[in-house]
Amino acid sequence: MTYNIDDKGYYGEFGGAYIPEMLYPNVEELRQNYLKVMAEPSFKKEFDQLLKDYVGRPSPLYFAKRLSDKYKTKIYLKREDLNHTGAHKVNNTIGQILMAQRLGKKRIIAETGAGQHGVATATVCALMGLECIVYMGEIDIARQAPNVARMKMLGATVIPATSGSKTLKDATNEAIRDWINNPVDTHYIIGSVVGPHPYPDMVARFQAVVSEEIQWQLKEKEGKTTPDYVIACVGGGSNAAGSYYHYLEDTNVNLIAVEAAGKGVHSGESAATSALGKEGIIHGSKTLLMQTDDGQITEPYSISAGLDYPGVGPMHAHLYKSGRAEFISVTDNEAMTSGLELCKLEGIIPAIESSHAFAVLNKKTFKEDDIVVINLSGRGDKDLDTYIKHFDL
Amino acid sequence: MNRINKKLKEDKKLLSIYFTAGYPTLNDTVTIIEKLEKSGTDMIEIGLPFSDPLADGPTIQASSTQALKNGMTTNVLFKQLKDIRQRVSIPLIIMGYFNPMLQYGVEAFCKKCQDVGIDGLIIPDLPVDVYNEKYKAVFEKYGLINVFLITPQTSEKRINFIDSISNGFIYMVSSASVTGSNSGFGDEQTKYFKRIAKMNLKNPQIIGFGISDNETFSQATQHAKGAIIGSAFIKNLTKSGLSKIDNFIKSIIN
Numbered sequence: 001m002t003y004n005i006d007d008k009g010y011y012g013e014f015g016g017a018y019i020p021e022m023l024y025p026n027v028e029e030l031r032q033n034y035l036k037v038m039a040e041p042s043f044k045k046e047f048d049q050l051l052k053d054y055v056g057r058p059s060p061l062y063f064a065k066r067l068s069d070k071y072k073t074k075i076y077l078k079r080e081d082l083n084h085t086g087a088h089k090v091n092n093t094i095g096q097i098l099m100a101q102r103l104g105k106k107r108i109i110a111e112t113g114a115g116q117h118g119v120a121t122a123t124v125c126a127l128m129g130l131e132c133i134v135y136m137g138e139i140d141i142a143r144q145a146p147n148v149a150r151m152k153m154l155g156a157t158v159i160p161a162t163s164g165s166k167t168l169k170d171a172t173n174e175a176i177r178d179w180i181n182n183p184v185d186t187h188y189i190i191g192s193v194v195g196p197h198p199y200p201d202m203v204a205r206f207q208a209v210v211s212e213e214i215q216w217q218l219k220e221k222e223g224k225t226t227p228d229y230v231i232a233c234v235g236g237g238s239n240a241a242g243s244y245y246h247y248l249e250d251t252n253v254n255l256i257a258v259e260a261a262g263k264g265v266h267s268g269e270s271a272a273t274s275a276l277g278k279e280g281i282i283h284g285s286k287t288l289l290m291q292t293d294d295g296q297i298t299e300p301y302s303i304s305a306g307l308d309y310p311g312v313g314p315m316h317a318h319l320y321k322s323g324r325a326e327f328i329s330v331t332d333n334e335a336m337t338s339g340l341e342l343c344k345l346e347g348i349i350p351a352i353e354s355s356h357a358f359a360v361l362n363k364k365t366f367k368e369d370d371i372v373v374i375n376l377s378g379r380g381d382k383d384l385d386t387y388i389k390h391f392d393l
Numbered sequence: 394m395n396r397i398n399k400k401l402k403e404d405k406k407l408l409s410i411y412f413t414a415g416y417p418t419l420n421d422t423v424t425i426i427e428k429l430e431k432s433g434t435d436m437i438e439i440g441l442p443f444s445d446p447l448a449d450g451p452t453i454q455a456s457s458t459q460a461l462k463n464g465m466t467t468n469v470l471f472k473q474l475k476d477i478r479q480r481v482s483i484p485l486i487i488m489g490y491f492n493p494m495l496q497y498g499v500e501a502f503c504k505k506c507q508d509v510g511i512d513g514l515i516i517p518d519l520p521v522d523v524y525n526e527k528y529k530a531v532f533e534k535y536g537l538i539n540v541f542l543i544t545p546q547t548s549e550k551r552i553n554f555i556d557s558i559s560n561g562f563i564y565m566v567s568s569a570s571v572t573g574s575n576s577g578f579g580d581e582q583t584k585y586f587k588r589i590a591k592m593n594l595k596n597p598q599i600i601g602f603g604i605s606d607n608e609t610f611s612q613a614t615q616h617a618k619g620a621i622i623g624s625a626f627i628k629n630l631t632k633s634g635l636s637k638i639d640n641f642i643k644s645i646i647n
Contacts, residue, residue: 018491020448020517021542022566024551163454164444176447183546183569281492281518282445294466295496296444 003248009197014314017196019284022180061217066345073366077376087378088239089120095206097124100187107186111175113168114305115147117191122156132156135174137167165299192236193313196284207242231256232375233356235307237316239377260302261329271300272329273312282311303332304352330359351378396484407619409436413456415465422473430481432642441489448517450573452624478510488515503535513538556594567603573624586616
């Protein structure tokens with residue numbers, strides 16, 4: 001069995017491109033070109049150069065000594081939080097903006113939930129001088145004001161999504177509608193490993209720099225390229241896809257995907273897609289998603305806006321269904337407590353999304369000589385208000 | 394012969410109307426269908442509402458959201474349509490997104506369509522190649538015509554492929570847009586309509602998106618077998634209610 005994508009755009013039974021005909025020319029153009037473009041030496045050179053000089057890669061693989069002492073195992077943190085713009089998101093937006101340029105696109109659209117992907121997209125558009133339109137749910141605009149301001153400072157136009165539940169899934173719908181209305185000059189930068197093929201694969205490949213670096217960084221520190229565990233939080237799943245990528249086929253490496261249980265998996269306010277979802281179609285992809293018996297997509301909940309998505313990328317649906325990855329869900333409270341613990345033990349304030357990954361340390365026992373890599377996918381600056389309110393700081 | 398094929402053979406330009414089932418109120422579905430037939434509509438697309446209608450503009454989105462709030466579900470729709478063939482005889486098509494059909498079970502859905510007397514389906518997010526590989530046999534088993542969309546950006550090769558696997562009509566999207574975006578056709582669209590007409594496809598074409606009144610209906614049907622009105626009809630329902638359906642249809646076809 002392979003855990004990567006097949007030549008028809010599926011991970012096992014998941015993936016594909018379930019799109020209206022109006023999107024077909026755009027998606028087909030991308031499908032026919034993305035691998036070719038990514039393989040061009042000039043593309044690779046520019047991508048690598050920007051990741052190094054602009055994003056600040058490689059991001060450190062940091063041995064977290066005090067955390068390791070507490071949990072009696074060897075914990076390494078992949079410091080994606082130290083990237084320019086504060087999260088792993090920028091790895092993908094750099095890749096896609098270079099792709100858009102090579103496809104001759106002049107106008108960039110994106111969706112955003114918490115605003116991290118919107119900021120990362122606005123950033124690369126400013127860098128390349130391209131027009132940038134970001135769709136964001138009306139409710140998210142109200143609760144993520146600093147990121148809205150960032151996007152505007154970077155020159156982007158932020159358009160509120162006022163349909164449906166007015167959050168990330170509706171922002172994604174609006175971005176897709178914009179792409180339908182602008183079929184020639186526009187590229188849609190999707191922010192996660194979701195959407196119609198080839199997006200899940202393309203985004204995973206841009207994020208794969210994370211596991212590529214883990215390999216040689218571990219070799220330097222531990223004398224071998226493979227850890228025993230890789231732990232990452234999953235909303236759509238791009239930071240998990242990036243940190244798993246080079247280990248997908250090596251089943252000696254245990255993959256742990258951490259989903260947001262919100263107020264409890266069965267509380268009715270949760271985003272634990274693997275536990276609550278069924279197979280279906282969301283945003284052009286066959287995958288696991290939260291829906292009613294009647295096939296209407298339901299609204300998820302998590303304290304972390306970045307995990308607040310009713311679906312999961314098709315790669316992760318396949319990793320779940322095949323048992324290749326272990327899926328663990330973590331509540332708001334568990335994540336917040338683990339986030340605060342990281343602050344106190346290591347002097348690092350994590351994004352609440354990433355805090356979910358750390359809560360696994362309380363749910364699973366690791367051996368003393370296990371090498372456990374946790375992808376610290378983003379920094380917590382954007383979440384200060386939420387931390388302050390939660391802990392009454 | 395399927396009612397759609399029979400209708401397409403009539404020597405006239407066809408008016409097809411889309412409406413969202415369960416809107417404005419849950420139990421309006423059958424009344425709307427009856428009124429449409431009586432006022433001269435040739436074919437009806439019954440919209441099965443979906444929470445995330447990607448190809449639709451604000452009007453159809455809002456009617457879908459309201460219909461779901463009103464309690465519309467796949468089961469409710471089939472119940473409402475149970476005796477529809479004792480009431481109307483024009484072709485009926487269900488238009489909806491693929492996920493609700495997938496959850497119902499594609500074969501069960503098709504069977505139910507046949508039971509109540511549905512003649513065809515339009516599923517914008519079921520791609521042609523997936524249909525051809527996985528579902529064509531099931532649709533045909535239950536006598537359903539699946540209708541595919543083409544747009545101004547669809548390549549000639551793909552149009553020919555779509556024509557080859559279609560057995561009713563081709564839904565010609567008038568411009569690169571979601572539903573309800575434009576009104577009125579410019580040179581570019583006329584050129585596109587003429588280009589497709591010249592291809593002499595095996596399936597007749599019916600134009601949709603951007604048709605809202607007598608003028609746009611006449612423009613579109615100069616180059617095609619018929620035209621579809623959706624958003625404009627729903628706007629009229631919202632504004633004037635069910636009692637004005639007759640006036641609206643007559644304003645288009647007379």
